[in-house]
Amino acid sequence: MSPSSDPQVVITAAAVLTPLGDEPAAVHQALCAGRTALAPLNGNYGGGLPPLTGAPFAEFDAGRYLPGGSLRPLDRVSRLAAATTGRALEAGGWTAEECRRRQLGLVLGTMFGGVGTIAAFDRRAMTAGPAYAKPMDFANSVINAAAGQTAIRHRLEGINATVSAGVPSGLQAIGYAADLIRMGQAEALVAGGVDELCFETLHAFAGAGRLCPAGDGAARPVPFEARRGGRALGEAAALLVLESADCAAGRGAPVLAVLRGQGTGFDPSRGGSPEGTAAAIARAVELALAEAGLAATDLDCLAAGASGCPAGDRAEALGVAGAVGESARRLPVTACKGALGETLGASGPLQTVLLLEAMAAGVLPGIAGLERPEEDLPLGGLSADARPLAARRGLVTSVGLDGKSCALVVERC
Amino acid sequence: MTDRVVVTGLGMVTPVGVGRAAAWEALLAGRCGVGPVRSFDASRHSACRGAEIHEFEPRPFFRRLEPDSVGRASQLAVAAARLALADAGMEAEELDPLRSGVALGTTSGEPREVERLDDRLLADEQGPAGGDFLARYPCHVLPEVVAAELGLAGLNVMIPAACAAGNYAIAFAFDALRRGRADLMLAGGADCFSRITYTGFARLGAIAPERCQPFDRNRQGMIPGEGAAVLVLEPLAAARRRGARVWAEVAGYGLSCDAHHMTAAHPEGDGAARAMTAALHSSRLEADRVSYVSAHGTGTPTNDRIESRAVRRVFGERASKLPVSSIKSMIGHTMGAASAIEAAVCALAVAEDRVPPTIHYEEPDPECELDCVPNQAREHRVEVAMSNAYAFGGNNASLVLRKCA
Numbered sequence: 056m057s058p059s060s061d062p063q064v065v066i067t068a069a070a071v072l073t074p075l076g077d078e079p080a081a082v083h084q085a086l087c088a089g090r091t092a093l094a095p096l097n098g099n100y101g102g103g104l105p106p107l108t109g110a111p112f113a114e115f116d117a118g119r120y121l122p123g124g125s126l127r128p129l130d131r132v133s134r135l136a137a138a139t140t141g142r143a144l145e146a147g148g149w150t151a152e153e154c155r156r157r158q159l160g161l162v163l164g165t166m167f168g169g170v171g172t173i174a175a176f177d178r179r180a181m182t183a184g185p186a187y188a189k190p191m192d193f194a195n196s197v198i199n200a201a202a203g204q205t206a207i208r209h210r211l212e213g214i215n216a217t218v219s220a221g222v223p224s225g226l227q228a229i230g231y232a233a234d235l236i237r238m239g240q241a242e243a244l245v246a247g248g249v250d251e252l253c254f255e256t257l258h259a260f261a262g263a264g265r266l267c268p269a270g271d272g273a274a275r276p277v278p279f280e281a282r283r284g285g286r287a288l289g290e291a292a293a294l295l296v297l298e299s300a301d302c303a304a305g306r307g308a309p310v311l312a313v314l315r316g317q318g319t320g321f322d323p324s325r326g327g328s329p330e331g332t333a334a335a336i337a338r339a340v341e342l343a344l345a346e347a348g349l350a351a352t353d354l355d356c357l358a359a360g361a362s363g364c365p366a367g368d369r370a371e372a373l374g375v376a377g378a379v380g381e382s383a384r385r386l387p388v389t390a391c392k393g394a395l396g397e398t399l400g401a402s403g404p405l406q407t408v409l410l411l412e413a414m415a416a417g418v419l420p421g422i423a424g425l426e427r428p429e430e431d432l433p434l435g436g437l438s439a440d441a442r443p444l445a446a447r448r449g450l451v452t453s454v455g456l457d458g459k460s461c462a463l464v465v466e467r468c
Numbered sequence: 469m470t471d472r473v474v475v476t477g478l479g480m481v482t483p484v485g486v487g488r489a490a491a492w493e494a495l496l497a498g499r500c501g502v503g504p505v506r507s508f509d510a511s512r513h514s515a516c517r518g519a520e521i522h523e524f525e526p527r528p529f530f531r532r533l534e535p536d537s538v539g540r541a542s543q544l545a546v547a548a549a550r551l552a553l554a555d556a557g558m559e560a561e562e563l564d565p566l567r568s569g570v571a572l573g574t575t576s577g578e579p580r581e582v583e584r585l586d587d588r589l590l591a592d593e594q595g596p597a598g599g600d601f602l603a604r605y606p607c608h609v610l611p612e613v614v615a616a617e618l619g620l621a622g623l624n625v626m627i628p629a630a631c632a633a634g635n636y637a638i639a640f641a642f643d644a645l646r647r648g649r650a651d652l653m654l655a656g657g658a659d660c661f662s663r664i665t666y667t668g669f670a671r672l673g674a675i676a677p678e679r680c681q682p683f684d685r686n687r688q689g690m691i692p693g694e695g696a697a698v699l700v701l702e703p704l705a706a707a708r709r710r711g712a713r714v715w716a717e718v719a720g721y722g723l724s725c726d727a728h729h730m731t732a733a734h735p736e737g738d739g740a741a742r743a744m745t746a747a748l749h750s751s752r753l754e755a756d757r758v759s760y761v762s763a764h765g766t767g768t769p770t771n772d773r774i775e776s777r778a779v780r781r782v783f784g785e786r787a788s789k790l791p792v793s794s795i796k797s798m799i800g801h802t803m804g805a806a807s808a809i810e811a812a813v814c815a816l817a818v819a820e821d822r823v824p825p826t827i828h829y830e831e832p833d834p835e836c837e838l839d840c841v842p843n844q845a846r847e848h849r850v851e852v853a854m855s856n857a858y859a860f861g862g863n864n865a866s867l868v869l870r871k872c873a
Contacts, residue, residue: 128730160725166606168628170582177586177664185513185667193668194730194860197575198607198628203861206727212739215725215863216636219577219608219626227625231640238643240723240750255585255601263602321624323565323616335621338566456602457612459624 062299064233066465067308068147069408072120072139073291073395074112082395083412086420087441091394093276093287093424095269101254104261106269108276110289110396111252121208130172130195133204136163136249139292140205143245147296147308151210157242157302160213161202162235164228164248165400166221168198171253201249214241219400222360223319223453224248225293226403226461230317232297242302247294247404256399260288265456267363277424278361278390279368279437286362289396293404312411315349315448315464318342320374322458329370332458336374339462340452344378347464351379354386354464355446356419357436358410360402360453362392369432371454376433379450384435386450387442389413393423403453407463410449414467419444473645474872476712477556477700478812479548479656483519483693483799486547488555491809492816494798495824496845501799502679502691508663515675519693519800520661533617539578539604542613544696544805545658549614552654552698556712560618569623569650570611571641572698573633573657574804575859577607577626579664610658614698623650630859631764631801633657634697634808635867639721641701651706656811658696659803666692672731674768680801682765682794682826683772683840685833690766693800697808699815704872715815717872719753719852722746726862733771737778739864740764744782744856747866753852755783758790758868760823760848762810762855763840765794766801775856776836791848793841797827807857807865814853814869823848 069079074092076082092110099111117126120138129137140161143149149159173196180188194200199217206215214235218228225248232246250256260266267276267285274284303310319342320335322328344351357375361368376383391409392398398405413419418441425439451463480487483501484494494501504510505518526535526543529550535543549570553560581604603609608626615624623644629636634657641655659665669675669692676689707714724746726739733740748755761783764775780787795813802809817823822845829842852870859865 158724160723166608170605173576173579173664174582174586176668177582178590180663180667181586181590185670188667188671190668190671190731193671196664196668197630197860198577199630199633199859199861199863200730203630203725203730203863206725206862207729210727212725212727212742214723215629215727215861216723217628219606219628220624221606221608224608231625231627234643234647234649238646240643240746255582258585259602259605262599264599265602319623319625321612321615321621323619323621325612325616338621455608459608459612 061237062301064236064297064314065300065303065310066295066312066314067298067303067310068143068296070139070142070146071293071405071408072135074110075395079408079412083409083416086391086394087418091423093396100257104257107266108269108287109252110287128191129204130169132169132249132251133201135251135292136201137205137208139294140209140245143294143296144209154211158213159211160215160241160244161205161211162216162228162232162244162246163202164218164224165201166219166224166250167256169195169200170255172196174255221455221459222399223403223455223459223461224400226453226463229404233314233317236297236299243298245294246297248400249292250290250399250401252288252290257288275424276363278363278393278422279428279432280425281427281429283363283365286364286397289398291395291398291401291405293401293408295404310468312468313466315466316343316347318462320460325457329366332370333374333377335458336371336454336460337377339460340375340378343462343464349464351382354382354448354450356444356449357386357388358406358449358451359388359390361390362397367454371452372432372434375452383433387419387436387444388434389419390422403461407451410451413444414446414449417444472704473642473701473718474704474707475699475715475815476702476707477552478715478815479552479555479698480809480812481544481548481696482809483521487551495795496822498825498827498843499798500827507661513670515670515677517691518661519691521694530617538613539581540660541578541658542610544660545572545610545614546617548656548696548698549654552700556700563652565619565621567622567651568620569653570615570620571625571637571653571655572611573627573629573637574607574610575630575659576665578605579662580660581605583663629863630861631803632807632857632859632863632865633804634811635857635865638699638811638867642718645701645703653701654698655701656698656808657804659694659805661694676767679828680767680797681828682767682797683833683836683838684829685831687767687769689768691800693802695802695805695809697805697812699812714872716818716869719868719870720747720751721867722750724864728862731860733774733858737774739862740775740778740858741781743864743866747868751868758852758854760817760850760853761790761792762814763792763794764856764858765796767796773835776838788837789839791823791841792838793824793826795824807855810855811867814855817850818853818869818871821847821849
């Protein structure tokens with residue numbers, strides 16, 4: 056495994072953009088107060104959809120976050136990424152000069168990128184003719200557009216990469232960025248994820264029967280709930296600033312947390328069996344603990360990726376328990392998707408930021424909407440209510456629809 | 469920690485040949501894979517030629533999955549992966565599933581799935597979207613399909629860094645092996661021909677009417693193409709233990725971002741030069757050790773001018789004598805597959821001391837003062853090869869391969 060001479064990777068800043076707030080502390084407080092962003096989607100996303108619940112931004116005014124310069128070249132998902140990156144740079148004290156000097160880069164996780172832009176480009180070409188398709192939309196049609204646009208906006212000349220791994224895209228991006236720092240390819244990187252709620256993503260999930268139906272009294276999009284009926288889609292961006300401990304020390308940047316370990320797992324049956332998915336999650340957690348050099352008993356809390364998916368949430372609970380054993384009964388668990396919906400590529404980084412916030416505040420938010428946890432799940436720490444938390448080390452898990460899983464172990468300083 | 473990582477298998481699926489031997493032979497012979505677009509109606513476009521793979525039959529490469537259950541880019545990727553393993557003298561069943569991973573790059577993933585979705589929506593505005601869009605479209609399905617087909621449960625990642633994505637994926641795999649996150653990685657890239665991509669490049673005015681002529685004074689643009697390549701990467705020690713044939717050693721890589729413009733390169737080639745310099749630094753090599761450069765060389769007036777400038781900035785006066793060729797003259801721009809195919813070509817150049825030509829080269833351009841290996845392949849000692857790739861979003865990636873001593 057990793058040699059001890061590796062640079063330690065630390066987290067020095069964080070930023071989020073969510074329907075419940077644009078500051079980690081504010082979102083944390085909203086969750087602790089039991090607020091939720093879930094609401095009926097009211098048919099704003101085109102025809103052909105059943106009634107659905109979702110967690111969109113009531114209003115996303117990118118100009119508020121990106122003053123000066125035209126926003127026209129950026130599509131919506133690029134604006135979310137660029138706006139959140141701006142917040143992260145501000146939170147971490149990264150001036151333009153510092154970004155350039157340290158060749159700050161960006162590793163962005165996303166499941167869909169600008170799929171809405173791609174489809175709109177194609178539909179215009181098909182209806183009006185190829186000569187009328189918009190070149191600017193084509194520039195944004197590549198999956199790395201949000202990362203590229205963000206680099207242009209903030210002049211980030213370092214490594215610029217995009218990672219797609221489905222729901223765990225954001226956690227995988229953090230892991231990739233951390234390895235680039237450990238390998239000496241970068242001193243510091245902004246890393247996290249973004250995805251937007253749009254016609255195409257809703258149709259993708261609805262068409263596959265992967266969303267919780269709305270208006271049905273029994274089913275709800277609530278993590279680990281006995282009567283859960285699938286996920287509700289949300290949208291967000293969440294980013295961390297990762298750097299080598301030396302870089303942080305050199306800049307005099309306060310360290311929020313240490314990224315102790317990361318792991319991934321994959322089920323080659325692609326979600327074909329609950330056991331396969333659980334094994335992939337267990338493996339991700341085991342690898343993350345091994346890299347951290349920690350035992351399950353060293354963990355103090357869990358930020359789960361559960362979304363209300365009947366099979367996925369169960370597999371995640373079983374997988375985590377498979378890796379941490381008896382600790383699963385003791386660990387306090389939070390799952391922010393109950394309030395923020397399934398934000399796909401943003402979700403893992405969002406869980407991470409909010410868990411760090413919870414550790415700092417000493418309060419763990421409850422799981423919004425949880426009334427009756429599924430009975431035979433091996434997780435003992437499920438609660439609808441916020442609780443006091445005395446924690447240094449947290450586990451973050453993220454599970455894809457097809458069994459791809461990522462886990463992070465973070466330690467607060 | 470494993471220090472040394474080698475390339476032991478090459479799977480190539482290109483418009484001039486499927487399989488390492490067929491593709492390499494065609495590229496050395498200077499064969500052109502460009503023709504009239506057949507996969508969709510291009511009659512209303514401002515261009516009409518492309519580099520498609522016409523006779524691609526996915527069935528022979530699929531043993532577990534149903535080929536029709538996945539998109540075309542995934543099919544191309546599976547074919548390249550199977551070919552790469554066979555080239556490495558391995559069967560998927562011999563691999564340790566938990567320690568064998570897949571890292572792929574792409575520009576567009578499965579764009580034809582968006583086209584299918586749009587066709588259905590346009591035919592019946594209120595009709596339901598295709599139920600399989602979620603299972604077939606998002607680009608992470610490409611490495612997952614490859615791993616599912618081969619039964620691999622190890623590290624699995626998609627790095628959609630557009631037209632530099634193949635190099636990103638190979639670099640990712642290189643680091644994953646060096647960090648001990650896997651014992652064997654299949655790494656490369658794939659993209660399929662699509663009306664979306666074609667329409668986009670046509671609207672940018674980037675497509676050449678007839679031919680792709682990198683570095684030629686009268687070059688008129690790029691030609692969209694499709695393809696896939698997968699490289700088998702493993703630690704040198706493991707390759708030696710199993711007596712594997714080693715094509716080349718991965719020496720290092722460099723990544724950078726222009727942070728300048730979404731579709732146009734930095735006018736001075738700053739980002740490109742930084743990626744090359746970082747690649748040399750990570751390879752612990754001086755510029756004068758490089759014996760061949762596989763250019764990004766798209767054939768657009770701007771790319772080739774700026775790339776030539778960047779190469780001169782890094783290699784100085786030696787740039788005029790350094791062979792720098794572009795196989796895009798033969799197979800067009802295969803997008804996310806391009807740098808993976810070019811990495812395979814560099815591995816072969818390193819192994820065989822032969823470099824492929826830039827075809828359709830007629831008139832030198834004073835702004836591209838390079839030895840682009842005009843029209844004829846060349847015997848040339850290749851100790852160290854560098855492969856350059858530049859992408860939308862200003863993503864730059866240079867990869868360095870060397871002879872394995």
